Structure formats: C-alpha cells, structure tokens
Amino acid sequence: MKHTLSVLVENKPGVLARVAGLFARRGFNIDSLAVGTTEKPNISRMTIVVDVEEHSLEQVRKQLHKLINVIEIVDLDPEASVAREMVMVKINVNAENRSEVVEIADIFRGNIVDVSRESITVEVTGNASKLSAFEDLLKPYGIKELVRTGKVALPRGK
Amino acid sequence: MGLKMTGAKALVKSLEDEGVEIIFGIPGGVLLPVFDVLYESKIRKVLTRHEQGAAHAADGYARVTGNVGVCIATSGPGATNLVTGIANAYMDSVPLVAITGQVATNMIGTDAFQEADTTGITMPIVKHNYLIKDPADIPDVIQEAFYIARTGRPGPVVVDVPVDVSRGETEYRRRDKPELKGYKPTYKGHKKQTRMAAQAILSSQRPVIYVGGGAIISNASAELKKLATQNNIYVTHTLMGKGVFPESHPLSLGMLGMHGTRAANYAMCETDLIIAVGARFDDRITGKLSEFAPMAKVIHIDIDPAEISKNVRAHIPIVGDARDVLRELNEALKEMRTGTGKVERKEWDARVKEWKEKYPLTYDRGKGFKPQFVVEKIYEITKGEAIICTEVGQNQMWAAQFYPMDKPRRFVSSGGLGTMGFGFPASIGAQLGKPKELVFDIAGDGSFQMTMQEMATAVLEDAPVKVAILNNGYLGMVRQWQQLFYNRKYSCSCLHRGRTPDFVALAEAFGAKGILVTEPEMVEPAIAEAMESDCPVLIDFHVDEEENVYPMVAPGAPLYDMIGDMLYPVEKVHPEKAEEPFL
Numbered sequence: 001m002k003h004t005l006s007v008l009v010e011n012k013p014g015v016l017a018r019v020a021g022l023f024a025r026r027g028f029n030i031d032s033l034a035v036g037t038t039e040k041p042n043i044s045r046m047t048i049v050v051d052v053e054e055h056s057l058e059q060v061r062k063q064l065h066k067l068i069n070v071i072e073i074v075d076l077d078p079e080a081s082v083a084r085e086m087v088m089v090k091i092n093v094n095a096e097n098r099s100e101v102v103e104i105a106d107i108f109r110g111n112i113v114d115v116s117r118e119s120i121t122v123e124v125t126g127n128a129s130k131l132s133a134f135e136d137l138l139k140p141y142g143i144k145e146l147v148r149t150g151k152v153a154l155p156r157g158k
Numbered sequence: 159m160g161l162k163m164t165g166a167k168a169l170v171k172s173l174e175d176e177g178v179e180i181i182f183g184i185p186g187g188v189l190l191p192v193f194d195v196l197y198e199s200k201i202r203k204v205l206t207r208h209e210q211g212a213a214h215a216a217d218g219y220a221r222v223t224g225n226v227g228v229c230i231a232t233s234g235p236g237a238t239n240l241v242t243g244i245a246n247a248y249m250d251s252v253p254l255v256a257i258t259g260q261v262a263t264n265m266i267g268t269d270a271f272q273e274a275d276t277t278g279i280t281m282p283i284v285k286h287n288y289l290i291k292d293p294a295d296i297p298d299v300i301q302e303a304f305y306i307a308r309t310g311r312p313g314p315v316v317v318d319v320p321v322d323v324s325r326g327e328t329e330y331r332r333r334d335k336p337e338l339k340g341y342k343p344t345y346k347g348h349k350k351q352t353r354m355a356a357q358a359i360l361s362s363q364r365p366v367i368y369v370g371g372g373a374i375i376s377n378a379s380a381e382l383k384k385l386a387t388q389n390n391i392y393v394t395h396t397l398m399g400k401g402v403f404p405e406s407h408p409l410s411l412g413m414l415g416m417h418g419t420r421a422a423n424y425a426m427c428e429t430d431l432i433i434a435v436g437a438r439f440d441d442r443i444t445g446k447l448s449e450f451a452p453m454a455k456v457i458h459i460d461i462d463p464a465e466i467s468k469n470v471r472a473h474i475p476i477v478g479d480a481r482d483v484l485r486e487l488n489e490a491l492k493e494m495r496t497g498t499g500k501v502e503r504k505e506w507d508a509r510v511k512e513w514k515e516k517y518p519l520t521y522d523r524g525k526g527f528k529p530q531f532v533v534e535k536i537y538e539i540t541k542g543e544a545i546i547c548t549e550v551g552q553n554q555m556w557a558a559q560f561y562p563m564d565k566p567r568r569f570v571s572s573g574g575l576g577t578m579g580f581g582f583p584a585s586i587g588a589q590l591g592k593p594k595e596l597v598f599d600i601a602g603d604g605s606f607q608m609t610m611q612e613m614a615t616a617v618l619e620d621a622p623v624k625v626a627i628l629n630n631g632y633l634g635m636v637r638q639w640q641q642l643f644y645n646r647k648y649s650c651s652c653l654h655r656g657r658t659p660d661f662v663a664l665a666e667a668f669g670a671k672g673i674l675v676t677e678p679e680m681v682e683p684a685i686a687e688a689m690e691s692d693c694p695v696l697i698d699f700h701v702d703e704e705e706n707v708y709p710m711v712a713p714g715a716p717l718y719d720m721i722g723d724m725l726y727p728v729e730k731v732h733p734e735k736a737e738e739p740f741l
Contacts, residue, residue: 010339013289018281025282055467062464068286068306071340 002031003057004083004153007046007064008072011037015069019046022067028052028060032085032150043071047152076153083153087131088113090121092142101141108134119144160329165293166191168330169257169319170199172300175332178228180204180219180590182212186232187272188259188321204590204619207611209236211583213243214609217252218584219591221570222545224377226307227252227587232259234272237318238279242577244314245283249574250398251375253312255303256280262322263291276318285313290320293328302336310343311462312375343461347478347486355433355457355474356490362431362455364506365391368414368443371398371573372436372460373480374566378402381484382435389491390501392510394422396437397554398573401563411510412519412562415443416711417555420517423717425510426451434458436480439469440574449716459483519559521705527678529553529628529701533560535681536598536626539689544596545570547585547623549605550578552634555707557600579608582625586612589621596624596689603629603653603661613668616694624688625696630703631655638706642721655700665696673697 009015016035023030031049038045050060057075064070076083093101098120105112105122108130114121124134131148163171169192173181180202185193196203206212209231216227227247231240237258247254261270277289286306288299296319303315359365373382379402386393386409393403394411403410414422423445426432432454437443444450450470458465458472459480466475476483495501521530533556536544546561547570548554554571563569570588572580585599606627616623628634636651662672671691675684675698688695708722 014277014281017278021281059464059468062466066285066462066464068338068341 001053002049002051004076004078004081004151005048005050005061005064006074006076006153006155007048007070008038009044009046010069010071011042011044012069015044016046018067018069019048019064022063023050023060026059026063028056032148034150034152036152047150049151074155076155080157081153081155083127083151084125085128085131085151086123086125086149087134087146088121088123089135089138089146090114090119090144091138092118092144093120094118097141101138104134104137110134160331162327163330164191164195164324165296165319165326165328166195166324168293168296168328169300169324170195170201171330172297172332173201173228174199176226176300176304178226181228181230182206182215182219182587183230183257184209184212184232184236186236186259188233188261188324189230189236191321191324192230192257192259192319202590204615206583206615208609209239210243210579211586211609211612211615213240213254213256214246214577214580214583215587215590215612215615216254216256217243217247217580218547218570218587220247220252220254220587221584222567222588223591224567225253225591226304227254228257229254230257232272233261233276234274236272237276238274241279241283242575244280244316246572246575246577246580247314248283248285250572251312251371252314253307254314255307256314256316258316258318259324260289260318260320263320264322266320276316280316283314284316287316287318289318290323293323293326296323296328297330297332298336301333302338305336306338306341310341311372344463344477345461345479345482347459347476347483349486351474351476352483352486353490353494355476355487356494358431358455358457358474359389359391359433359491360494360501363503364429365389365431365433366411366425366429367391367393367403367433367435368396368426368437369393369399369402369435370396370437373399373402374436376436376461376480376482377566378435378481378484379566381481381488384488385433385484385491388488390503390507391433392425394418394425396440396443396573397558397571399437400558400569400571401566404564405562406564411514413558414717415440416445416713417559417707417709419519420709420720421510421513423711423720424513426454427716427718428509429454432456434460434472435484436460438465441469444469444717445711445719446714446716517709521708526702526705527676527700529630529699529705530556530560531678532626532628532681532699532701533557533600536600536685537561539682539685540596540598544568544598545588545592547571547581547588547597547599549581549599549601550576551602551605551636552630552638552705552707553600553602553605553628555635556628559707561600578602578605580605582606582609582623583612583615585623585625586616586619586621589623590619599623599625601625601627602634603627603631603655604633606661607653607659610664613665613670613694613696617669621694622692623694625694626685627661627696627698629655629661629698629700630705632703635707637704641704641706643712655703661696661698665694670694670696675699
C-alpha cells in the first residue's frame with residue numbers, strides 16, 4: 001500500500017543522502033521523493049511516497065526518526081491532506097494537430113510553457129491519476145520528453 | 159569574546175572539556191596540526207599499530223568504563239581502516255567518537271592524495287557523522303558528537319576534520335548543552351504500559367526475563383535483580399547481556415540462542431510471557447522465527463523504538479531506559495501484588511529445575527586436551543574475577559559458556575558484527591581503562607592473527623593483558639559448520655598449526671612473554687605464571703583440533719531442536735503440549 005510521508009528535516013549537507021541511504025539499505029522502496037525549503041530557511045520538507053505494508057511502514061518511520069537531522073514525520077491521511085504533482089510534457093506537433101493538443105491541455109487546466117515548430121511543452125498540476133490520464137491522452141501524438149516532480153503534500157485545515 | 163586559537167587547538171580543548179582521558183590512534187599527513195597540539199595535552203595518547211586496533215581499543219575501553227571511547231585516524235586509508243571498528247561499535251551500541259583527518263576543503267572531491275569520502279562511507283554504520291567545514295563549528299560539533307554517542311541508544315559518531323579547518327583560526331566558545339532539534343531520546347517509560355506489563359507478569363504462569371546488552375548500558379543490574387527475585391522469574395541473557403544478572407543465581411538460566419543452554423532455550427519454547435529488556439531478538443537468539451516462543455506474550459522494554467516489533471511482535475511495548483522502566487515496573491508490581499506478595503509457580507519451577515539439572519553445560523572430560531577445560535581453569539584460577547575479552551567463533555562461545563559472570567561490564571565480546579580480531583585490541587583498551595583489573599583475551603588462533611600486531615602496543619603501553627589462544631589449528635567455527643553441514647570438507651579453514659606461526663616466538667619478538675601448553679597438566683601452572691607476570695603474556699594452548707561447541711541450534715532451526723546429543727539423552731520439547739497461553 002502507498003503511504004505519503006511528510007518529513008521535516010534540518011537543512012544540512014548530506015541529509016538527502018542519509019534519507020535515501022536509509023531506504024536503500026533497509027530495503028524500502030521509494031515511489032517518489034520531493035524536497036524543498038519551508039517557511040523556515042534552516043528546515044526542509046521531504047515528501048516521500050513509499051509502497052510498503054503496515055508493518056514495514058512502522059519500521060520506515062522509526063528508522064527515519066533515528067536520523068539525527070529528522071525533526072518530524074507525518075503519515076499523511078489521503079482524506080485529510082492535499083497532494084499535488086506537476087508534469088511537463090514535450091509533445092510532437094505539427095500545424096494540423098497543434099490545436100488539438102492545446103485543447104487537451106485546456107481541459108486539464110494545463111499551461112503551454114514552450115512552443116516550437118515541431119513541439120509544444122505543456123505543464124499540468126494535479127494528483128497522480130489526473131497526470132497519468134493526461135499522459136495517456138497525449139501518447140498518440142508522440143511524447144518527446146517528460147518529467148514529473150513527484151508528489152508534494154500538506155495536511156488540510158487548522 | 160571567546161579565546162582565539164587554531165582549529166586543532168579548539169578540537170583538543172573540546173576533547174579535554176568532554177573529559178577525555180585517553181585517545182587511541184595513528185597520526186598522518188592531514189592530522190599533523192592536531193597531533194602537534196595533542197603532544198602538549200594531558201590526554202593520554204595510545205599509538206596503535208593499525209587503525210582497526212585503535213577503534214577496537216577505544217571500544218573495549220568504553221565497554222568496561224562506560225565512558226565514551228575515542229579514536230583518531232588520518233584521511234583515506236586511516237579512516238577506511240577504522241570502518242570495521244566503527245561498524246562493530248554500531249552493532250553493539252558502544253559509545254565511540256572517531257575523529258578522522260580529511261584533505262583540505264578546497265581539495266575535497268578532487269580525488270586528492272589520501273582522500274576518501276569518510277562521511278559517505280561511514281553513513282550506514284554510525285549513529286551520526288559530521289564533516290566540519292569551518293573551524294568555528296568545532297566546539298559545537300564535538301559537544302554534539304559526544305552527546306549523541308553516549309545518550310539514548312549509544313553508538314559511534316564520526317567527526318571528519320579537513321586539514322585547513324585544523325589550521326584555521328577561531329574563537330573558542332562552548333555552549334551549556336547541545337541544541338539538536340531532531341534528537342530527543344525517551345528515558346521514562348509510559349506509565350499505563352508499565353502497569354499493563356505488571357499485570358501481565360502477575361497473571362503469567364511461566365514468565366521468563368530475556369535480557370540483553372541494553373540493560374548493561376543503562377546500569378540496570380540492581381533493578382533487574384529485584385524484578386527477578388521479588389517475582390520469582392527465571393532470567394536468560396544474551397551474549398551482550400552476560401553478567402547483568404548473576405549467572406550463579408538459582409534463577410539464572412544462562413545464555414540462550416544458538417549456543418545457549420537447553421534450559422534457556424526450552425524455557426523460551428514453553429514460556430507464556432517474555433519480558434525482554436534491552437535485547438533485540440537477533441536471529442542467533444530466536445532461531446526459526448516462525449516457531450519462536452509460540453505461546454508467549456511479549457513485553458519489550460527498549461530505548462530504541464525501532465527495535466520494538468522489528469523481528470518479534472511486542473504485545474506490551476515500553477520505550478525507555480531499561481533502569482528507569484524497571485524501577486517503575488518494580489514499584490507498580492509492589493503496589494499490585496496482594497497477600498503475602500510471595501509469587502509461586504510450582505509446576506513451572508519444577509519443569510525448569512529439571513532442565514537445569516538434566517542439561518548442564520558440559521563436555522567430554524575423559525580424554526584429550528579440551529578448550530573448554532582451559533576456559534574452566536582460567537575461571538577457577540582467576541576466581542571468576544577477571545575481565546574477559548573474546549575473539550569471535552568457538553573461543554567466544556566457550557568463553558561465554560564456561561566463564562560465568564556475576565557482574566556487568568566484564569565480558570567484552572563482538573556480538574552483533576562478529577568481528578574476528580576484536581578481542582585483543584579491545585583487551586588493551588579495557589586494561590588501560592581499568593588498570594587494576596586482570597584482563598584476559600580468550601582467543602582463537604585465527605582471530606588473533608587478524609590484529610596481533612597490537613602486541614607492540616600492549617608492550618609499549620604497559621598493558622599486561624593475558625592472551626589465551628585456544629589453538630586448534632583451524633578457523634574453528636567454520637570447520638565445525640563444515641563438519642556438520644558440508645560433509646566434513648574443510649575448505650580453506652585449516653591454519654596449519656605447527657608450521658606457522660610460532661606464537662611463543664612471536665610474543666617474544668614483540669617483547670612480551672610466550673608460553674606453550676601442549677597438555678592439560680600444564681594448564682594451571684601456565685595460567686599462574688601468566689598472572690604473576692606484569693607484562694603482556696601469550697599462552698598458546700594446543701587443544702584438540704576437532705572439538706565442537708555444543709549444544710547447538712542449527713541455523714534456521716527452531717530453539718527446541720538442539721544438536722549435540724552424544725552427551726545428552728534426547729528430549730524434544732513440545733510446546734503444543736504445554737498449557738494454553740493465558741491471553
């Protein structure tokens with residue numbers, strides 16, 4: 001089962017290596033990992049999506065807690081949190097089908113961030129399934145390149 | 159305004175302020191500024207002959223004294239040579255601070271001479287590590303390193319110090335206490351959980367205390383003894399927990415696990431309540447996990463939450479310091495016990511007593527020259543009062559089986575990592591930490607050859623350790639497994655005793671004393687002679703080649719399935735026939 005962990009860490013050199021190394025050596029799989037600064041410059045937030053059973057999740061949390069630079073770990077309840085991911089897709093287009101692609105992007109509330117004679121790059125934000133649906137629709141046109149950020153999330157309310 | 163000084167000076171002053179009295183290591187290029195300052199420091203410097211020896215010596219020192227052990231090594235190979243010692247300390251939760259030199263900050267990442275990514279290499283085997291980039295950070299980092307190493311579940315901390323940081327200038331400022339946002343160990347146990355544990359103990363018919371090294375680290379002996387004796391509970395210990403509960407006590411079952419006593423292992427098979435204190439249900443303890451203690455409810459007391467329910471599910475977890483939790487538990491029990499307070503479990507008592515009487519640890523005393531006999535004699539002559547260090551393998555198991563301990567912090571052995579070559583340098587560290595004590599290293603010929611160059615250290619530092627080599631001419635435990643599980647095909651396990659080395663000549667070459675013992679009659683006088691000498695002594699006991707450590711639970715087998723039956727009547731313990739669990 002997939003779990004989203006929101007991990008507050010001290011913004012110190014090597015923290016990412018410590019977290020990634022821990023997952024690797026304990027045999028836990030990371031689905032995605034996103035890191036960035038928070039409102040406090042000395043603290044970063046990692047959003048880690050792991051695919052583990054309940055028992056292993058307990059171990060993941062406890063082992064993460066043992067890292068000196070880890071301050072807080074929250075297992076985000078999907079019902080009580082908001083999560084977003086962003087994708088940028090560069091698609092093959094020509095004069096005939098460009099407007100179709102733009103239309104699809106509009107439906108997904110995407111933004112065109114780059115256009116050239118042979119390609120168009122669209123940015124879409126949403127949850128994982130929305131992005132996957134978007135990707136599927138674009139496949140027939142030919143995806144040249146694609147990048148996803150990995151999930152970022154925050155608990156709702158309060 | 160703080161005092162102006164170099165980084166190296168600040169480093170040494172920080173060590174002094176932490177109360178460091180001794181430091182083990184070897185200098186090198188990037189450490190010269192530090193050793194230049196150390197020269198004038200009151201800290202005792204012990205120059206080992208290999209960095210691995212330095213780490214193990216600091217480890218041995220830490221285990222017997224309870225202080226943080228400190229070792230120091232230069233960049234690159236110096237640091238990589240420490241790695242085994244650091245991993246060893248990590249697995250056995252030993253407080254250790256390892257200081258490593260590093261190339262100058264502007265050279266880091268250029269594959270400079272003697273450069274290695276020390277923080278990267280040690281990351282999986284340390285509690286924490288640091289790479290200092292600014293001399294101003296030195297006092298804080300050293301303070302944090304010692305604080306992290308000795309608090310909570312202790313462990314090694316590496317501090318990597320580039321040479322320009324040592325040479326740089328800074329002001330010395332020391333904080334009152336370290337500030338660590340993400341590090342707050344739990345010492346006090348949960349009150350409600352403790353009361354639940356007390357309730358479980360009072361309603362249990364067949365409880366067993368299973369105690370490990372954590373109880374020694376937290377100095378919980380007195381509380382543990384109270385818990386066992388006031389509630390009439392049998393106690394079994396791990397290798398790391400040896401001595402925390404007196405083995406001579408009638409409630410002691412001895413060690414459990416792969417080479418544990420039958421009484422201890424059978425008790426685990428039939429117990430209805432395990433009270434685990436500072437132990438981590440290692441595979442050498444549980445045997446086949448799915449058949450481990452099938453009827454037992456588990457109370458698990460540990461300071462490291464990650465150990466709870468890692469291998470065996472805990473029904474009543476209590477996170478906290480063993481001593482604090484046991485004290486609370488004893489108080490709760492005192493309150494909750496009714497009537498006379500005398501706890502009796504007659505059937506269980508009779509069953510355990512029968513096992514203890516029927517299956518004592520023993521060996522064939524009839525013929526030959528047995529290694530167990532040597533350990534027994536050492537026990538007898540030292541009156542059980544020596545500090546015993548061990549190497550790893552058969553020697554370690556025989557030391558654990560035939561040198562019973564009544565006090566903690568006197569049995570020094572590499573439990574988790576199983577590091578051959580640990581015992582001898584550790585015995586030097588232990589001897590320097592406890593100069594008035596008699597220190598024996600019970601060794602094997604294979605293990606001793608891994609770190610024997612430290613004999614020079616022992617001689618020069620006047621560490622009069624006694625090395626008792628149970629020399630069977632083999633990597634004995636490997637040979638035993640080959641005999642039992644690989645059709646006696648001794649692939650690369652023979653060390654050719656008689657051809658090389660001549661251990662007595664070797665000891666003499668280092669300036670120590672060497673004694674050769676080839677038959678049982680010579681054992682007593684040799685040990686007596688060693689004890690009378692005030693220099694390091696090596697005794698080379700040429701014992702039987704093919705003696706095995708028994709009893710034994712084969713790897714992956716359940717605890718009731720013990721081999722080594724040539725001396726014992728066969729009895730299977732049938733957990734399914736015992737009473738139903740009370741929960």
